[in-house]
Amino acid sequence: MNLQLVAAPPRPAPGVDGAGPAIRLDGPPERVTAAATATADQVAPDYVVELENVSCYYGSFRAVRDVDIRAARNQITALIGPSGCGKSTLLRTINRMNDLIPTYRSEGRILLDGQDLSAKAVDPVAVRRRVGMVFQKPNPFPKTVYDNVAFGPRINGYRGNMDELVERSLRRAALWDDVKDKLKQSGMALSGGQQQRLCIARTIAVEPDVILMDEPCSALDPRSTLQIEELMAELKKDYTIVIVTHNMQQAARASDATVFMTMGDDRAGFVVEHGRTIDIFTNPRNQLTEDYVSGRFG
Numbered sequence: 078m079n080l081q082l083v084a085a086p087p088r089p090a091p092g093v094d095g096a097g098p099a100i101r102l103d104g105p106p107e108r109v110t111a112a113a114t115a116t117a118d119q120v121a122p123d124y125v126v127e128l129e130n131v132s133c134y135y136g137s138f139r140a141v142r143d144v145d146i147r148a149a150r151n152q153i154t155a156l157i158g159p160s161g162c163g164k165s166t167l168l169r170t171i172n173r174m175n176d177l178i179p180t181y182r183s184e185g186r187i188l189l190d191g192q193d194l195s196a197k198a199v200d201p202v203a204v205r206r207r208v209g210m211v212f213q214k215p216n217p218f219p220k221t222v223y224d225n226v227a228f229g230p231r232i233n234g235y236r237g238n239m240d241e242l243v244e245r246s247l248r249r250a251a252l253w254d255d256v257k258d259k260l261k262q263s264g265m266a267l268s269g270g271q272q273q274r275l276c277i278a279r280t281i282a283v284e285p286d287v288i289l290m291d292e293p294c295s296a297l298d299p300r301s302t303l304q305i306e307e308l309m310a311e312l313k314k315d316y317t318i319v320i321v322t323h324n325m326q327q328a329a330r331a332s333d334a335t336v337f338m339t340m341g342d343d344r345a346g347f348v349v350e351h352g353r354t355i356d357i358f359t360n361p362r363n364q365l366t367e368d369y370v371s372g373r374f375g
Contacts (some may be wrong), residue, residue, distance in 0.1 A: 114283055123150040125317040126171060131185035132345075133166050134159050135178070142345040144185070146336050148287070153309055153318045155328040155354065158338035158369070160351040162320045163346025168289050171319070172208035178372055189286070203318035206233065209280035215272035215291040217264035217279075220353040222247075222256050225264040229283040242282060249315075251308050270301025274308065281312070288312065294327065306331045325370055329358050337366045 101296040126148040131339065133141040141163035154267050158163040173194065175181045187195045189252065194204050218225050224346075226243045243260070247253040252274040254269070265277050273293055280288060296300040302324075309318055309331055328335055336356040337350045349365045350357060361367045368374050 082285070101297050105276065110303075115356055122147075122149060124148065125150045125190060127184040127186075127188040127190065127321065128167070128171070131167070131170065131183060131187060132352050133163065133170055133175070133183045134181065136180040140343045141170075141349050142343075144338075144348050146348060146351055148316050148317055148319050149334065151313050151315075151322060152333040153331055154334045154336065154339065155312050156274070156319065156321045156336050156350075157323070157325065157328050157331035158324070159374075161197070161346070162166070162338045162340045162342070165291050166346070168291050168319065169209075171287070171289060172210055173204050174210065189263070196304065205286050206283055207244055208287045208289060209283065209285035211273070211280055211288065211290045211293050214296050215269055215276055217272050217275050219263065219265060221261050222264045222267070222275060225259040226278050226282050229279060233283060245267065246278040247275075247280040249281055249312070250274045254276055268301070269299050270304055273297060273301070273305060276306065277305075277312075281316070285316070287319065288318045290318065292321050292323065294324070302327070325358075325372075337361075337363075337369060339365060364371070 092104055124147040127334050128144050128146050130139065131144045132139060137235050144163075144167060146154075146167075156167065158164055160365075169175045171187055171194070175183070183195060185195070186193050188205075189207065193199070194208075218228060220228065223243055227239055230239065230242055244257075247256060252271060255271055256275075259267075263270065267275060277288075277293075294305050297305065306327065309320070312318065313333075320328075320332065332354045334352065335354045336348055337345050337357060338348050347373060350361060350363045352362075355361075358365060358370050361370065
């Protein structure tokens with residue numbers, strides 16, 4: 078029996094009938110926070126994604142060991158660390174993309190709003206509807222700009238006004254002005270930065286709760302990188318974002334929290350330190366963290 082995930086309350090624009098397909102699983106109770114009556118410093122973090130004692134394996138090789146990290150609602154959490162320490166593996170574990178690899182398995186719990194996504198009864202397709210992913214290299218479909226954005230809502234049975242949804246998604250991805258006269262042209266004809274923003278528009282068109290980004294700017298020029306960072310800052314008002322980056326300046330500029338990972342002698346990645354970005358970069362608790370963010374190794 079497949080257990081269906083409960084989506085968080087949708088975020089339709091005023092006057093829009095619905096914000097995507099209903100994806101249900103006995104979802105999280107309505108949250109009432111003190112944010113409206115207290116300052117941010119007085120409100121306990123509202124964690125959307127929580128990894129509890131997670132280890133990841135490819136066959137007999139343990140790629141990640143005993144990871145405990147959390148990502149707070151409406152914040153950007155950056156994963157940093159040397160190549161090969163398991164950052165992308167963790168990212169793909171959150172939305173169960175690694176399930177597609179025959180030799181892969183994981184231990185521990187991955188929670189989304191308190192629900193265990195790693196449970197065998199949970200439908201991984203439903204997980205991926207709630208946890209969207211943007212990859213290192215822009216990967217628009219060989220379709221028109223319009224059809225790229227409409228693809229997800231169509232296969233999920235969206236019954237609202239598709240034209241309005243496509244325009245709204247492109248506006249939220251800061252791409253509408255660039256492509257409003259090119260909607261019937263191929264998305265693959267756009268520039269690299271525009272293609273990446275198109276992929277972001279495609280992701281948010283299905284109204285996920287979490288957006289995962291695996292080095293989304295590594296193939297982009299500095300101007301396009303800045304545009305993506307500005308877009309992330311805007312999107313975090315509505316989404317929880319987890320990003321993998323090797324760019325220390327980007328992590329320091331764009332994220333609210335940072336997780337530093339490295340590898341042990343067994344080549345398994347593990348978390349060294351996790352905290353507010355400003356603390357990680359200005360007052361780290363661990364010497365390994367200080368050495369990495371200051372460029373002494375990595």
